[in-house]
Amino acid sequence: MLILLLAYSILQTGQSEAGPIPASIELRDVASYDGQNSQRSLANVVWSCLSTILLCTWVAVHPNVHFRAEKHNQGWFKKWLWDPLHEAFTYKLPLFLWALLVPEYILAWAVRQYLQAGVISKQVPGWTRTHGHFMIMGGFHLFRLPADAPSVPIPLKSSKLSAFSVSTGHHSRRDEVPVCPLQFTDVPVDILEILAPTETELKDRGKSDALTKIIVLFQTLWFVIQCIARGTQHLPLTELEVVTLAYAALNLFIYVFWWDKPQNVECPIRVYKTSTASHKESGEKAKEWGEGWASRWSWMLIEYTTGAQDSYVTISEQRSIPMFWSGRSGNDLQGIAGVGTSLLGSAFGAIHCIAWSSEYPSRSELLLWRVSCIAMIVVPFMVLIVCAATITGENEEKGWSGWIKFTMGIMAIICIFLLILSAWLYIASRIATLVIAFTTLRSLPPAAFTTVNWTTFIPHI
Template identity: 70%
Template sequence: MIVLLFAYSIIQSAKIEAGPIPASIELGDVASCDGQNSQRTLAGIGWSCLSTIFLCTWVAVHPNVHFRPEKQNQRWFERWLWDPLREILTYELSLFIWALLVPEYILGWAVRQYVQAGVIKQQAPGWTRTHGHFMIMGGFHLFRLPAGAPFVESSESAGFVYPTGNHSRGDEVPVCPLKFEDIPVYVLKTVAPTKTELKDRGKSDALTKIIVLVQALWFVMQCTVRGVQKLPLTELEVVTLAYATLNFFIYVFWWDKPQNAECPIRVYKTSTAIHEESGKEVKQWEKRLPVSWMDKTIEYTNGAQDDYVNLSKENSIPMFWSGKPSGYLLYSAGFGPSILGSAFGAIHCIAWLSEFPTRSELVLWRIYCIAMIKVPFVFAVVCAVVVVDIRTRKRYKGFFVAVSMICLVLIILSAWLYVASRVVTLVIAFTTLRSLPSTAFATVDWTSFIPHI
């Protein structure tokens, strides 16, 4: 949000620097050619783009449950100002920056959660994909009952109990978020909410999501019609078009995920019970700095960082937690978003032959467009190689390992180039507003698309 406000100030300064629209435009020369009566303004172009980018990077993101223990006897300053501000700066703003600079990663995260939610749906009788999403996003949290609190113990020995309610909930001690494998099925049958209750926990309904999608699709349609009528798009509109296109797929995969749910379901153990996390032993990050950087780059790129997380030691579910999908599912889920990521970069090439204010801006735009296409495509090759290797039962392991290593080296070397590409293209998209061609202010002649006599 802060970034978009800063961008809006750039637009205003660009408007002042650009001065009035050329006389030819004011006289309606372009409009007369296309049968139009009005012209676009710089402020109108900027507002349309910024609002769409905001919807695609802030509103469209469905975060995991960011659990924060309730504090007793808070002062009004902490409750109403400090805590909300800290939440925005440390969590929501971080997600916004990720969505702004690496939207393909958000798409990959959404696909991984969608796939893993389907796996959980098959394993839990009567569950829907919405239940699977809620499980993955940290919807169930382990609490310890206060000492002396009455409870009912289950007939099956797993350490979980049902409190009778004769104690203060403020005295319950939060422990850690839970995975699907950590909770017995008989406990889930008792504590899991219905699909309607899950929808009630979310801060967004189907109508809200449809409104966001309609806004994005409307922007895409406007850009498409301008292309049909051979009217130029500004670089900012090209960037926004890429966001809007990718946002459609993000929304599709997160359609069943509750949005902005903040309170998990409480699952209880006694004050003295021991909790042991299920599953394989957690991997450890390499401590040597150069190797650690390369290791984290690879693992976060393919979404395998979950293997390094010990949930029993976490206060809240990690920001990009996807439920630890298996290797085959992990790379299968990574292939599609990588291809769409290359398409995201390719959309920027719409401005390949546009009129840039300077030659250097044109050259930088073209170089970084190629980089945004190349990096996701290289990772798509890695995903395809790993999936084929698994499906062929490692018959050609040597060849696949060699190809994968080459691609991974390219990803490590070009990871920061990709981030730089996103930053530079965003900056150029705003700086080029200072000098737009006169035809960029011409509006679309919609009458040519409406049947009439």
């Protein structure tokens, strides 16, 4: 909404305000500015950037299954208006804002799920990475059958009866009681082989197919190619185009890691237990946050930044899978995911430096842009150091020397302290670059409206 309001105000006032553009050059003029290239309008620039950003922050995100218990005998107002709006503002909008303000975190989430899905797919015969993604994203949900529903326990390969069952008679699904999402370790491999759909069936549950993803990828790549072409012809990029280029480059990696993950699945597969059967979450007991508010929030900031927050969640107590859940992977996988995404996060900030020496309407906007660029490079790099220290500290078998571990530990402590102090600066920098990207549209250099002369890339015969 903030982006749309800013775009509307710029489009209303951008052409009427005085700027460095000569009076003889109209934004809608299709005549050539330099005798060879045609002109593009401000509306063209804004629309191209906004559509690409929307693809990168809304369409590219593959959320987990947000389970909602079915409600019966609802009025039309709640069913068709209130519930969809409530879902949009409490789940989809926060996820969109995360992708808009902290796209590196979305990438880190995608990488963790990709690595964990690969681990899971190797443990079940016939499973692919798509199955692993579906398991992690909350695709299997435990339900209890009604007390009077006839059922039969599912036997394991060892002929031992499992706690899971199948209904053998008629019962109303309205009387089934949702319990909690299931983790991979909660269900025996034998049961998963029986209950899991095929890869084709899982992809059919998603709201997009390979063709849709390819179209989005081509549109994003086309924007990147246009930016590169403008650079080769020494045509300036607007700050809005630089911001969009950074989103496009980062989201290409998000698409790669989530390519096999079903998108926008809303209904999980029901796994049944009888009304009298108990359910106890397998694996280690979830950790607990500190008691003091200061240490609690500081530690939460560190754990969420490095992607270790899943260790503090008890899935059996959740109505739905957490928004950024990627499974309780080992510190090694978390460290690898953190190092790679932090490095890409710093590169994301470095792309904004393309506009380091651009013409700005005021010096304050120039200084604020440069400070924001530095913050967006340095903060992810500090996260990289913390993740690298985690890897060196956990991998005893790799024989890291004592002084390397000691040095990395000291650097990690310093970076953690700085992260606690500067986390707000990163968010402020992201907001500042978005705002400046629109405010600078009020006064652009004439060359910014010149389109690329594509004929120069075609060899003359």
